[in-house]
Amino acid sequence: MTWLVLIPLLPALAFAAMAPMSRRVRTAVRWLPLAAMSGSLLMSFAAFARVWPGGGEEPVWRATFSLATLGGAPLSVGLRLDAVTAIMLLVVTIVGVCVQVYSLGYMHRDERQGWYFAVLSLFSAAMLLLVLSGDFLLLYMSWEVMGLCSYLLIGFWHEQDAPRRASIKAFLTTRVGDVGFAIGLAAMWAYAHSFDFAVVLRDTHWTVAAATLVSLGLLAGAMGKSAQVPLHVWLPDARAGPTPASALIHAATMVAAGVYLVARALPIFHAAAPWVLIFVMGVGTATALLGATLAMVQYDIKKVLAYSTISQLGYMFIALGAGAEGAALFHLTTHAFFKSLLFLGAGVIIHATHTQDIREMGGLRKTMPWTTGTFLFGALALSGVFPFSGFWSKDDILMTLWTQHTWWSLTALSVALLVAAMTAFYMTRVCIRVFAGRACSLARETHLDMIVPMAVLAGITAVIGFTSPAFAAFLGEVKGWPDLGMAVVGSIAATTGIGLGVWIYAFAGVDTQELRVRFPRVTAVLENGFYFDLTYNRGLVETFQWLTRLLAAFDTTVVDGAVNAVARGWSAASRVSWAFDGTVVDGAVNGVGALVKRAGDRVRTLQSGRVQGYQRLGYAGLLALLGLALLVPYIGALAAAACAFVALIVVGVIVVRGA
């Protein structure tokens, strides 16, 4: 089954072929990544067929490559195919192909579109390699390459200020988490001497301390990539990139990689101190709530979706905190389809209305029926309405929390229900603002090549929920159909949110403007996203910049100042000794003194001298050095003493002058 290597390799080759091309040629072959990705899609289906019916954690295929040997012991990376990988491959390739097809239409007027497609292809390669990785090192490496692609795509329109700043923010914020990831890997290597899943995840010798350290490191990386509080700030800004890239990278795949990482590493989390998993759940809960709260007050449609993504990723982290790998991955899967669908729909809407502000939109249901229909599918799924996919996966998570029945899981459950209602509310708000009301005359339905990918995703969104028991069984978990009680509770939450949204926005039950005016403090807090950005900018970024300027000044004045002071002192001392030596005929010492004096004078006065002088000086110095080197053996002890003497003088001068 070595052909599995081709799954990431095909898109990688497409990138490698396109990268050195000229802009014109690149544009001409812009379909190349789609061709490569289609190949990967077919092979992913084949791979899935090999794993089916699954049910075990054992990989059906493994391959290892030796990266290097360290002290004779191999440092290997490897690929593996198991149930989790098979699912992730399908998610990435299906969404990937849909986004590629859509992009061909969406980007066709951009003159740098070839580069866009090339980077999208590199991203796909990295993401596919990530899910095929059989060890944490290869996973980390592809993780970082994805970060690069995300950076390049967010900053795609780099001549404008906002994308440029958003791109560096995204890269650096996620890299804050990656510092933890790297330390986790270093600790993993020190304790287990391997990065291989088969070794590390089975290792029964984990001490609690080691497992805690490693799992916290990995968690830090995951929190950066999956935009968990407090590292979530980059994701809302990432909307500066082209919308289909947001759909693929910042909604469906890359941001879910953190969830995937923790899901893979769960055995280490279980071996760690118990509070680690509770902490994971806490992070998820906080993130889910924060994302949903902020999504309710945004006017930028992409920002609503971005905060919604943050919130849903928080949901997945809640599941991980409960140790429910299957529930987390199922929500990852359903979310990948409906959220990419929503982003693609948003892209069409933005193109049609030339605005991202939902207040300036309206009545699109009449002019853009296809977009409206598919978007509604996504919105219903996200809101958790039966029978759309989000209903099933959300229910899984809620049920897990209920079954665990600890005080923290029940706290998380109540917050999760609240978030479910809020989610339904903000999606209702968006849909009413965009699709209902008076028609926006400019808007026109998009072309078929962009509708088809959305329709495909909408179809998957409608049916994939029913695979819930099969999904669990495929991963080797035993789970029946959803519990009716929890389904009812979840549906009540969703209905409440939708009802509230309809009442406020369709029937103008509450004047939101008046609310804003009446509670200015609350409005300010929400509009500033709980002041995370402001705090980071003031507290971290500006402090850091100030500190670097301070250190740079320190470097030139203090550190280098000390060097120049020594040179000055040396020069003065040599003048004194020169005067002294003038009476004692000692050519060698004179030569050194003169060299030192002249050089010292140069350093002190910074005046420009004649180069020939230096040349002569340098030749003389060279001859002296060669002579010294040749003389050493004959007068070894004497020369050693002389050198030690010179050294002592130098040290003495440094000490005296430095004091």
Added chain:
Amino acid sequence: MGISDLLSVVVFLPLAGAVVSALVPKTRPEVAKWVAAITMGLGLALTVWIVAVFDRTASGMQFVTNVAWVPQAGIHYHLGVDGVSITMLALSSLLGLIAVIASWKVTDRAPTYFAMLLLLQVGMNGVFLALDFVLFYMFWELVLVPMFFLIGMWGGTRREYASVKFFIYTLAGSVFMLVGMIALYLHTGTFDMVALAKAGSTGALGIGFQNWVFLAFFLGFAVKVPLFPLHTWLPDAHVEAPTAASVLLAGILLKMGTYGFIRVSLPMLPDAARAWAPWIAVLAVISIVYGAAVAFAQTDLKKLVAYSSVSHMGFVMLGIFSMTTAGLNGAVAVMFSHGVVTGMLFLIVGMVYDRTHTRQIADLSGLSSAMPVMGGLLAFASFASLGLPGLSGFVGEFLSLIGAWQSAVIPHWITVIAAVGVLLAAAYMLWMVLRVVLGKPSEVLRGLPDASTRELWVLAPLVALTLIVGLYWSSLLAFVDPAVKALVALVGGAA
């Protein structure tokens, strides 16, 4: 002439080239540059040959030449190469040729200029191949002279100051190194570096003696690396040096310092090295973070790259004094990668400067729009420099980190701070990319030509090496590991 004489040819071939080049009349600069290019090309070809026939499974010295030179004092003409030095030799030969081609447009006193580059090559190659301390010291000091003139005669506006500072600072360091060498000689009666390494590992030298000698060598090597706080000669020298000299300064001269630690300090003075390791690790980590922070604040592109060198060399020091195979492999990988990547950065900065006559970050913006190829290559080099996996910078940084964590002598908190350095590297590099590569093209870039064919040829081998080493670590580490393994066994560090 047997195959073992290859090393001698590689070392002294450039000397012959230097003599020929110096004799070329000033009116025929093109002859001098061809002489230099051919000599360097031959040297590189011979190096490739050596690399090809080098036995990668052996840990000892290969291609050894060892003849008595001054028998009365036990001084030998002793050359040899092992897995560590062959990587440095390869880097030195490659960058030597690249430096010549990058200097193709130099017409000012060209014969002397190229003679200096060739003379420099003799010293650089010699340092990495010498196995006798007297020989080592001669090559070590020989390097200073041509570099002094390259900076002093072909440098920027403050060249006088920078060149004298460079010369005296590093010379002051080598005086201490000389003291250390002589002390070792008086104690053991030999200048033979292989024998001294054996003596050190068998515990023939007492810890009290080792400590003093270690300190002497430390001062000599640390200035060269340069380790905080002995680094301030570096930004001045880099900013004033002509492009080719900057490339060699960063690419090779800094590595002489870390090479010294690997070749001398660790094997000959292992007990002292272990005792000092935590303190050196502290200096290393200060270099990493401090260098990165100061780099962030720079307004001059070349100075930014110079301070980034201080940061990267900190990783080398951390890897070396972890005294683990992972760390030492990582250290050598950073040495190699830094030579390649920083070489690329200096070359590109030089190419931009040739066109715009400015290195001020504030004056430049939108390079990728004005010159797509040049801008793309600068971004590529930046990502390699900040340690992106798949490119060469990652290999060494990562191995240094896991080596440091594994190390019995370095506390974990030091490694944690070093890991933060990786974040800072991304910060200063991307902040530079944001201002220089991205954005709307600035006025000074208007209408300027993109990279020429010659410039692409200068950069192409470096781009290729960055990718090859980054994707296939063994291409480099297969040479290094056996030597490193033997060294770690010698000094008794962790596997």
